[in-house]
Amino acid sequence: MAAMSSTSPGYSDPLLHHLLTAVAPLDARAMQEAEARQAQLTKPAGALGVLEETSVRLCGIQRTCPPRPLAKPVVAVFAADHGVHARGVTPWPQEVTASMIENFRAGGAAVNVLARQVGAEVYVVDMGVNADVAADDRVLDRKIRRGTSDLAAGPAMTRDEAAAGVFLGADVAQQLVAAGHDCLLTGDMGIANTTASAALIAALTGAEAADVTGRGTGIDDPTHAHKISIVKVVLERRPASEDPLETLASVGGFEHAGLVGFVLAAAAMGVPVVLDGLIAGAAALVVQAIAPGALDYCFAGHRSAEPGHRVALQHLGLRPLVDLDLRLGEGTGATLAFPLVEAAGATLREMATFDAAGVARK
Numbered sequence: 001m002a003a004m005s006s007t008s009p010g011y012s013d014p015l016l017h018h019l020l021t022a023v024a025p026l027d028a029r030a031m032q033e034a035e036a037r038q039a040q041l042t043k044p045a046g047a048l049g050v051l052e053e054t055s056v057r058l059c060g061i062q063r064t065c066p067p068r069p070l071a072k073p074v075v076a077v078f079a080a081d082h083g084v085h086a087r088g089v090t091p092w093p094q095e096v097t098a099s100m101i102e103n104f105r106a107g108g109a110a111v112n113v114l115a116r117q118v119g120a121e122v123y124v125v126d127m128g129v130n131a132d133v134a135a136d137d138r139v140l141d142r143k144i145r146r147g148t149s150d151l152a153a154g155p156a157m158t159r160d161e162a163a164a165g166v167f168l169g170a171d172v173a174q175q176l177v178a179a180g181h182d183c184l185l186t187g188d189m190g191i192a193n194t195t196a197s198a199a200l201i202a203a204l205t206g207a208e209a210a211d212v213t214g215r216g217t218g219i220d221d222p223t224h225a226h227k228i229s230i231v232k233v234v235l236e237r238r239p240a241s242e243d244p245l246e247t248l249a250s251v252g253g254f255e256h257a258g259l260v261g262f263v264l265a266a267a268a269m270g271v272p273v274v275l276d277g278l279i280a281g282a283a284a285l286v287v288q289a290i291a292p293g294a295l296d297y298c299f300a301g302h303r304s305a306e307p308g309h310r311v312a313l314q315h316l317g318l319r320p321l322v323d324l325d326l327r328l329g330e331g332t333g334a335t336l337a338f339p340l341v342e343a344a345g346a347t348l349r350e351m352a353t354f355d356a357a358g359v360a361r362k
């Protein structure tokens with residue numbers, strides 16, 4: 001990936017506008033063909049359940065039936081730190097964000113192991129880690145600032161920073177697709193980011209703080225109660241806004257901003273996305289608010305054990321492919337689910353039809 005630039009391009013509103021308007025509706029003809037083909041395959045109608053809808057949508061995304069194999073998946077782990085960490089919403093020190101990046105680099109994190117299982121590459125994108133992170137061909141420097149401001153006290157970032165994050169995330173997607181990746185999997189790393197995710201989910205769905213604030217990496221009852229009270233404070237101090245980018249800036253994180261752009265750009269390029277858990281779900285709600293059609297390009301990899309993720313998925317109207325009580329992030333759920341998306345496409349490509357196999361219909 002020597003071609004991937006290590007410098008940050010500038011941001012301008014027309015570019016973001018272009019990104020939003022570039023998302024095309026799914027190809028209806030390819031989807032009709034896929035539905036017709038599913039009906040001819042040697043199985044009772046509907047018997048492959050969610051795989052059938054997945055295969056049809058894959059055709060709509062790729063604008064062809066049957067869909068091409070997803071041969072080069074990639075996980076992008078968007079990493080950043082959070083000013084709200086200082087409020088004691090997580091027991092883990094902030095340094096863990098940076099040290100986990102070294103773990104990703106060395107290939108020792110859960111997402112690295114799962115990615116090797118499914119043949120996916122892993123990239124880390126430093127969107128705003130509060131430490132010096134060495135860039136290399138797998139760890140990309142897109143740092144906006146060393147951690148957001150404390151979202152309980154005021155906006156986490158400026159609107160320009162949020163927009164820059166969206167554009168940087170879009171740029172990463174563009175470069176990965178230019179390098180031949182044909183399915184983008186979302187990942188995240190950022191100590192305290194389940195608090196920002198809960199705030200974003202509440203702000204964008206109208207849910208109560210208590211219904212979207214979970215235990216993150218694992219916190220005791222008093223810390224959980226405190227975390228809920230912090231999310232309440234965030235929601236009370238946040239001025240009501242119709243502008244999703246303003247909401248993102250106010251209560252989100254740099255990794256959320258990057259993920260928003262990543263998903264939007266993938267949709268604009270006609271490339272499928274497999275979403276991970278809570279953090280991706282929060283980012284996807286921002287995507288839904290600014291370009292709802294982009295969600296058609298997204299598969300919900302899994303449903304996390306975090307209560308906020310359930311709320312987010314419901315609001316997004318996405319059905320998770322797996323539900324294994326994961327609560328880790330990093331892209332682990334998306335990576336585990338990726339083979340199911342590919343398997344769905346393979347049924348359309350490889351299954352025999354009743355006519356070809358000489359199987360009698362009912």
Ligand SMILES: Cc1cc2ncn([C@H]3O[C@H](COP(=O)(O)O)[C@@H](O)[C@H]3O)c2cc1C
Pocket residue numbers: 089090091092096100188189190191192193194195215216217218328329330
């Ligand atoms: C060792 C370790 C590895 C992780 N990998 C992902 N996360 C996950 O947990 C963090 C968010 O949880 P909270 O909001 O409770 O701090 C994020 O970094 C997320 O990616 C991890 C967390 C830890 C501690």
Ligand SMILES: O=C(O)c1cccnc1
Pocket residue numbers: 194215216217276277278279304305306309326327328329330
């Ligand atoms: O479910 C998730 O996505 C999650 C849960 C805890 C910590 N980080 C991510």
